[in-house]
Amino acid sequence: MSEMPPADEAALRWLRWWCIDCWLSADASWRQAEFYQLDDSRLAALARTHHPVICQQLQLSPVVSAPDNELLAWRDLPESQRQLALRLAAEVCWRDCTEALLLPEQQRWCRRIAQAMRPGLWLTEAEGLPVNDGDINGLWLLRLRAGPGCWPRMRLAFPAEQVRRMESLPQPDAFPPRLLPLWQAVLWYASQEPLC
Numbered sequence: 157m158s159e160m161p162p163a164d165e166a167a168l169r170w171l172r173w174w175c176i177d178c179w180l181s182a183d184a185s186w187r188q189a190e191f192y193q194l195d196d197s198r199l200a201a202l203a204r205t206h207h208p209v210i211c212q213q214l215q216l217s218p219v220v221s222a223p224d225n226e227l228l229a230w231r232d233l234p235e236s237q238r239q240l241a242l243r244l245a246a247e248v249c250w251r252d253c254t255e256a257l258l259l260p261e262q263q264r265w266c267r268r269i270a271q272a273m274r275p276g277l278w279l280t281e282a283e284g285l286p287v288n289d290g291d292i293n294g295l296w297l298l299r300l301r302a303g304p305g306c307w308p309r310m311r312l313a314f315p316a317e318q319v320r321r322m323e324s325l326p327q328p329d330a331f332p333p334r335l336l337p338l339w340q341a342v343l344w345y346a347s348q349e350p351l352c
Contacts, residue, residue, distance in 0.1 A: 170223035173231055176203040178309040179214055185316035189213040214312070221305040226336075229343055230298075241339075241346035242294025246286065248338060249275040249297065254290030262345075269341055273334055281328035295322045300331070301339050 211218040243254040247266040
C-alpha cells in the first residue's frame, strides 16, 4: 500500500478540522448547543452524518475553505505554544504590551523582528490597540490573519467573552501583506520553544 502524499494528508487534516475538530474542541464557553450534551461516540457519529445541522446550530458556513497550511500548523501546536505565538505577535506589533508574560530573550526576539518588519508602518488602522491585555492584541492579529472565512471556526478555541471583547475592536479595511511573514516567524519561534 502506498503512502499518502503530504499535500493530500494536509488537505485531509484541514478538512477534518474544518468539519469536525473545530467544534469538537471548542472552548467550554461555546458549548451551548444541545448536541454537546451527547456522549463522545454519539458526537463522533453526529459529526459524520449531520455536518450542515451542526454548522447551522453554531452559525458556521458549511462551505469548506481552501486549506491553509499555516493555520493548520497553528492548530497543530500545543496550547502553550499557541498562547506564546499570540503573545509574540502582539509584542512584535506593540512593544511592551505583553512584557510581563514573555521572557527577556523572547522580548529581544520580538524587538528584532519588529525592527525588520516595522509594524508601525502597516498597522496604521489598528484603532484602539493595543489594549491592556496582550492576549486580546494577539487574538486580534490572529483574526486578521485567519480572515473572514476561517475566523468563525478558529474563534471557537478561545473563551467566548475574550473573543467578543476582541471582536468589538475595529478591523482594518485592507489585509496588511506583512501579516503573513509575521505569523510565519511567530509560528516558527513558538514551535521551537520547549513544552512546559
